[in-house]
Structures are given as structure tokens and as C-alpha cells.
Amino acid sequence: MLNLVLFGPPGAGKGTQSAKLVDTFNLVHLSTGDIFRYNIKHETELGKLAKSYIDKGELVPDEVTINMLKDELNKYPNAKGFIFDGFPRTVPQAQALDTLLAEKKTHICLMLSLDVPEDELTRRLLERGKVSGRSDDTDESIIRNRIRVYNEQTAVAAEFYDKQNKYKKIMGVGAIEDIFKRLADEVNKFLPASL
Numbered sequence: 001m002l003n004l005v006l007f008g009p010p011g012a013g014k015g016t017q018s019a020k021l022v023d024t025f026n027l028v029h030l031s032t033g034d035i036f037r038y039n040i041k042h043e044t045e046l047g048k049l050a051k052s053y054i055d056k057g058e059l060v061p062d063e064v065t066i067n068m069l070k071d072e073l074n075k076y077p078n079a080k081g082f083i084f085d086g087f088p089r090t091v092p093q094a095q096a097l098d099t100l101l102a103e104k105k106t107h108i109c110l111m112l113s114l115d116v117p118e119d120e121l122t123r124r125l126l127e128r129g130k131v132s133g134r135s136d137d138t139d140e141s142i143i144r145n146r147i148r149v150y151n152e153q154t155a156v157a158a159e160f161y162d163k164q165n166k167y168k169k170i171m172g173v174g175a176i177e178d179i180f181k182r183l184a185d186e187v188n189k190f191l192p193a194s195l
């Protein structure tokens, strides 16, 4: 299996690039942010809980997020591979993902981390907020909090994969197609080994 983590701060372009990677490499896309938003829209219990954190720019607690991810993984027993977008966001989530994948006799092949300067992130998120209707993208103080949470709690998850020699930083500024090519080049290096 080809299992990838697409990593990077809010606004780095994970959603945009995930969609392209999914098409090219025939992967199942698991975005914890998308799953939370689906639950918020349908007013489920999980959605109500998640909303109370997301509206402040905080992380949803690990236990809730990990259980949700586990349920999602189990929906795709025949997947050729997964792209994890927005997960793992903490070290305990990374550890839990390793365990879950080991139970399925597979593992993460590569973490691709999109590197984008903070000013550019804020600019992109405020732009997205104008059209997406995402309340967490319209308030600059919530955006700043998300970036702070990323720096304090999430960035360390990269070390978890770096120690396993699975971490690759990719420049996330420029044309969407150029960034995609940088990502796809890294994935292609892995393909023969993962099949």
C-alpha cells in the first residue's frame, strides 16, 4: 500500500494538493477537517463537540479524533492506499496511526510537509474565508490561534516521522501545478517499494 501523510500548517494547500494526489495515485483521501465539517453540517453529536473546538481554533481532543479516524479507515478495506490530510496533528495521533496501520499489516511510507511562510498562510486563509463560508477562516484572531496551535502542538509530529526517515519538506509557494510536481516526484521515488 501507498500511505502518505500530507502535512503543513493551516492554509498550506493540503486539501488542494490531496485532491490531485488522490487522482494521480489512486488513493483514498481521509481529511479529518472534512469529516468534522460533514458532522457539523449534519448536526451529529460528534459535530457539536468538534464545533466547540474548531470555532476557537483549538484541536479536537485526541481520543475523539483517533476514534473517528479508526472508524473511517475501516470503511475502506480494499483501498490501495490512503492520503491522510490534517491527521496526525499531535504525537499521540501519530503513534495511534502507526498502531492502527500495523494492525492492518501496513505503515506510513512518507510524510510530505508543505512549507509556507506565516504571512502567506494568513493571506490565503482570509481569502478562502470570503468564499468558503468556513467561520474559522474569517476571523484573523482565530487564524492566528490555529497557526500558534500548529507551531506548538502539531509541528512536533513531523519529528516522529523524521526519526523514521520518512519526512520530506516541500516548498509550498508557487503555482499549484509546480507544487504538485514537487510532491509527485517524491511519491514516485517510493512507488516501486510500496507496491
Ligand code: ADP
Binding pocket: 009, 010, 011, 032, 033, 034, 036, 053, 054, 057, 058, 059, 060, 061, 062, 065, 085, 086, 087, 088, 089, 090, 093, 136, 146
Ligand atoms: P486547516 O488545516 O485549514 O486548519 P482542517 O480542515 O484540516 O483545516 O481542520 C479544521 C479544524 O478541524 C482544525 O482547526 C481543528 O480544530 C480540527 N481538526 C482537524 N483535524 C484534526 C486533528 N487531526 N486533530 C484535532 N483537531 C483536528
